[in-house]
Amino acid sequence: MESANFTLGEGHTPLIKSRRIGPDAGLAHLYFKLETVNPTGSYKDRFAAAALTDMLHQGKKRVVTCSSGNAGSALAAYCAAAGMTCQVAVFIGAPENKLKQMLAYGATVWRIEGFGADPEISGKVFKYLKHLGAAPDTELQVSSYQFNPIGMAGVEFIGRELVEQISAEQGAVDHLFCCAGGGGLLLAVYRGFQTAFHEAKIERLPAFHCVQPTGNNTIAGPLQEGCDRAQTCQSTTKIGGLQVASVLDGNEVIAACRETGGSGYLVEDDFVYEVQALLARQEGIFCEPAAAVSLAGVLQAAAAGKIQSEETVVCVITGSGFKDQGSIDRMLADTACPVISLSEFIEQTA
Incomplete structure (x- = not known):
């Protein structure tokens, strides 16, 4: 029988434990929720x-x-x-x-x-x-x-899936980091965890942390400063997908982060591009720059001593790297793939 829900096979995305970046940052239990594998490459x-x-x-x-x-x-x-x-x-x-x-x-x-x-x-x-x-x-x-x-209720299943995936691996999530433009993703994941809490599937919610580019500071800065309201801004970031100058779900995101003991983090564009390359070259995860923003926030928090080494941390990796040609070109600016002769190939690989 055909399902009442219209679907192209989205959801049930993998949760992957960090092999190199987490341990190098002193985090023994860092995980990536790979939304890159959805049908069009994003959550x-x-x-x-x-x-x-x-x-x-x-x-x-x-x-x-x-x-x-x-x-x-x-x-x-x-x-x-x-x-x-x-x-x-x-x-x-x-x-x-x-x-x-x-x-x-x-x-x-x-x-x-x-x-x-x-x-x-x-x-x-x-x-x-x-x-x-x-x-x-x-x-x-x-x-x-x-x-x-x-x-947005469809996005809440990210949180519900994480509850099932982490309980099988680690028991509970201590910290959850999400990138934010308008803030809907973080709020949806939070509500997915809320549903699991009300169904007695978890005993507590993780601390939710909102990470934004410095050039689109609508939520993270006010959260850091103790404000209850998000703010509009003139968006100057080059990180595609997070250029949202208006307040959409920002006020609710601030409330969710504060309720769970989370915070806001602002990250520079150049650092985001570095983290994007790090994910590709150390974890085999090729994501767009916006998807690397959450990990940039984790690394900033870890460096500041805000996360304990044995705590379980999840980053939502939101979209595929193939979506942003400019960032690919930036990542590969110092590399080349020249056409060479067979003899040159043999010489270079001998």
């Missing part, structure tokens, strides 16, 4: 599956969305499979490969100047998108609880 497939399941039940035919990349790609793919129209307004800093991925699935895509970087322009774009989404056959799909709690 946003979980959102798209839940959102389109709901739309199909309502008989709606058109998705309107805004995206810094991964949500647009996920919705474009799931719309293609469902026979729906997908229209995407893209943040100005979205990586080219993500735009191509959306277009490959047949979406209509617009890049809007200032969108995602300037809070005033972003607010006006969101207002117009709400107008478009009000059409009878249409749904505005934005991966934020503020706009779509039904879709």
Whole structure:
């Protein structure tokens, strides 16, 4: 019998223990939740599956969305499979490969100047998108609880899966680090753990830590400073996917982190690129820069003595490295793959 849920096989992603980075940082139990293996290469497939399941039940035919990349790609793919129209307004800093991925699935895509970087322009774009989404056959799909709690409920399964995976390995998670743009991912994982707690599957929640690029300080800085509210900013980070100048789920993220004893961490773009390369070359995990942000926060916390060596730490690795060509080029700037003769090959490998 066909499932009532619309799916492309997302979810149930692996949890991998760090072999080198964790031990080198003095962390014996560092784990990576690999959302890179979802159908379009990011955790946003979980959102798209839940959102389109709901739309199909309502008989709606058109998705309107805004995206810094991964949500647009996920919705474009799931719309293609469902026979729906997908229209995407893209943040100005979205990586080219993500735009191509959306277009490959047949979406209509617009890049809007200032969108995602300037809070005033972003607010006006969101207002117009709400107008478009009000059409009878249409749904505005934005991966934020503020706009779509039904879709975000699909992301909560990351937390529920982690409970099962860690209990089999380590017993409980002590610290959970998530990157944040608008904050929806961290809030969803937190709510997944909350569900497990209410079902008596765990005795306590991990400390949740929000990690952001310094150039998109909407949540992590206010959290560090003891504030209860997130703030808008002029986004200057080059980390694709985390250029969200507006406050979306930020206030709720601050509350969740504070309730669980977590904190906020700000990391520089250059350090994020270093960590992205470190994951590839020491763990065999090829992720986009945004996905390396959580580990950058872990390493910052470990260096400051904020994590004990025997505590269990989880990083959510959000998306595949193949989504961001610019970061690949940066990583490989000092390497080359020249064409050589057979004799040169033999000489170099003898």
